[in-house]
Amino acid sequence: MAERAARHCCLGWDFSTQQVKVVAVDAELSVFYEDSVHFDRDLVEFGTQGGVHVHKDGLTVTSPVLMWVQQHGSVYWKTGASQVLTSLSPDLPLREQLQACFSISNCPVWMDSSTAAQCRQLEAAVGGAQALSLLTGSRAYERFTGNQIAKIYQQNPEAYSHTERISLVSSFAASLFLGSYSPVDYSDGSGMNLLQIQDKVWSQACLGACAPRLEEKLGRPVPSCSIVGAISSYFVQRYGFPPECKVVAFTGDNPASLAGMRLEEGDIAVSLGTSDTLFLWLQEPTPALEGHIFCNPVDPQHYMALLCFKNGSLMREKIRDESASGSWSKFSKALQSTGMGNSGNLGFYFDVMEITPEIIGRHRFTAENHEVSAFPQDVEIRALIEGQFMAKKIHAEALGYRVMPKTKILATGGASHNRDILQVLADVFGAPVYVIDTANSACVGSAYRAFHGLAAGTDMPFAEIVKLAPNPRLVATPTPGASQVYEALLQRYAMLEQRVLSQTRGPPE
Ligand SMILES: Nc1ncnc2c1ncn2[C@@H]1O[C@H](COP(=O)(O)OP(=O)(O)O)[C@@H](O)[C@H]1O
Ligand SMILES: O=C(CO)[C@@H](O)[C@H](O)COP(=O)(O)O
Missing domain, CATH: 3.30.420.40 (ATPase, nucleotide binding domain)
Incomplete structure (x- = not known):
């Protein structure tokens, strides 16, 4: 206890949608304590569902x-x-x-x-x-x-x-x-x-x-x-x-995650928390009509790009409950038992109004682009996960992002515990997926930022502060043949997204 009290450390806090989380990181940058308070479960008197009303x-x-x-x-x-x-x-x-x-x-x-x-x-x-x-x-x-x-x-x-x-x-x-x-x-x-x-x-x-x-x-x-x-x-x-x-x-949680994952130029971070978000390090701001440019949290001269998707984990949980009896392991089995490209079946799952793009509702299409009202359970699960990742790739590319040979995808957030989901991510993007030791990158990044803040008067660059931190771990590499499958499917997804979008918005005035 006395030793614990004397340990020099920084706490990183994440006030996220469904819970408050904390980690303690010591001077060697090891995480030695993690805890959380889950709003729905631990603070029932507020009557939230998924942390909100x-x-x-x-x-x-x-x-x-x-x-x-x-x-x-x-x-x-x-x-x-x-x-x-x-x-x-x-x-x-x-x-x-x-x-x-x-x-x-x-x-x-x-x-x-x-x-x-x-x-x-x-x-x-x-x-x-x-x-x-x-x-x-x-x-x-x-x-x-x-x-x-x-x-x-x-x-x-x-x-x-x-x-x-x-x-x-x-x-x-x-x-x-x-x-x-x-x-x-x-x-x-x-x-x-x-x-x-x-x-x-x-x-x-x-x-x-x-x-x-x-x-x-x-x-x-x-x-x-x-x-x-x-x-x-x-x-x-x-x-x-x-x-x-x-x-x-x-x-914010995403700037903190950028710090926690020690993002480098060319890498892309994918946070699979309540929301799904993508973020990149940018030298120059390139504001557009889609996505956001933020000031960089660890380098005042630079910026970060961010795309936010509202239908993330809560949508995956709904499909898990409907098509996999509420079990992540059954959900994973469905991903394992269906092939890349889902035999051409493709879906959009937005139970709440999406941010990127502004679509609401579920829309399922067969290989012939016919809209259908349901898929078999395993097909439904793969359509959801492939659709979520295809949307991310398409919208990241619209922001100017390109997968390069040295690209790493850094995954974090609750769903990054699921290797089968991360395999689909590697296949759709055609790039290897890495994770850091904790899925709580926003907390860890907050603690790293605290060390950076304490050293700020010394002009120490952030990269120097975090050089002792453990390297990300490789968890999935693209399956051979994935790029051929997804090249065609991505084009269809983009075309069908436009179709759904124009149906949702109605004809131009
Ligand atoms: N094995 C798993 N497979 C897929 N999703 C998971 C798994 N474990 C947890 N999750 C998802 O992680 C979500 C919580 O992610 P987290 O990053 O902790 O969220 P937040 O920080 O927004 O509160 C849950 O809603 C749950 O759906
Ligand atoms: O709004 C955004 C980003 O702009 C979301 O990333 C929220 O910050 C939600 O974070 P999580 O609860 O999913 O971590």
């Missing part, structure tokens, strides 16, 4: 602020909350003391798609979608915080006017550890449609289009490796944190 309109998705949630969520601190935060009593739990501190108790999270009107208003205010993308790295996205704030301001102006501070989930969590408001970091701040990603300042045009007096409620953004302060006396007295412990700015 989906409202009747099917578009609004929130989480109780007192439980807590996920990045691109936003927290609305009520006037006077700062006072409470700085004078917390170590004898009482946070939940009890903070319950009156929020002007909004059910906060929009990243799955929310209810702000289409605010998105159109923001794009119009800055000269269109492309102009907004050039400025902030993304066209207007429903889940991004600027649009969420605009909706709160329009629908609940009283709550907005009683808000003294708006945090992202990342800066909110850091604020709890600090005992005062933490600034937003550049990288998570890039997911708001409010930050000018090249100049790293709030865009006055975007702030003005979303809500009045917003700049003062957001505070100034800071570099991701900034030390934002010392741990609050609440955590020292109640939980025994050493008083000299520092808090490094918190960031």
